[in-house]
Amino acid sequence: MPAKDAQTQTEGFSAEERAAMKKRAAELRAEGKKGAKKADGLKAVLDAIAGMAPEDRALAERVHVTVTATAPELTPKTWYGMPAYANADGKVVVFFQDSGKFKYRYSTLGFQEDAHLDDGDIWPVSYALTEWTPVVAKKVTELVKAAISG
Incomplete structure (x- = not known):
């Protein structure tokens, strides 16, 4: 897929973004045992994303950037081999599930029990993702903000 503007980029992480994430992982390791665990989680997430098909990888990278920018208090880790973001507990x-994992026609952005998305007696906890657009970016940001509120 051809690259779009920075907001809707689908070619994946730039060299600068990759370098910044590697630097951050090194910083976390330098913080000691707890930082090393966070760095290992970040590396595992980045490795899981790198192993995805190009279309899934582009979506996962945008999700990763959005979640880590919107909710820096969440810690990246893998969950059943998928990129996921955990609370302090x-x-x-x-989490993000790529379409190739179970041969679905779409990737999934999902929320677990600790996400604060409750809305009455019924609410969605997973969303199909097929393309990263400004509308999708805005919705994902809103969902992540809601998930960590409260």
Whole structure:
């Protein structure tokens, strides 16, 4: 897929973004045992994303950037081999499942029990993702903000 503007980029992480994430992982390792665990989680997420098909990888990278920018208090980790982001108690709040994992026609952005998305007696906890657009970026940001509120 051809690259779009920075907001809707689908070619994946730029060299600068990759370098910044590697630097951040090194910083976390330097913080000691707790930082090393966070760095290992970040590396595992980045490795899981790197192993995806190009279309899934582009979506996962945008989700990763959005979640980590919107909710820096969530810790990246893998969950059943998928990129996920956990709260301070280590419980997964949000995860990304690539379409190739179970041969679905769409990737999934999902939320676990600790996400604060409750809305009456019924509410969605997973969303199909097929393309990253400004509308999708805005919705994902809103969902992540809601998930960590409260």
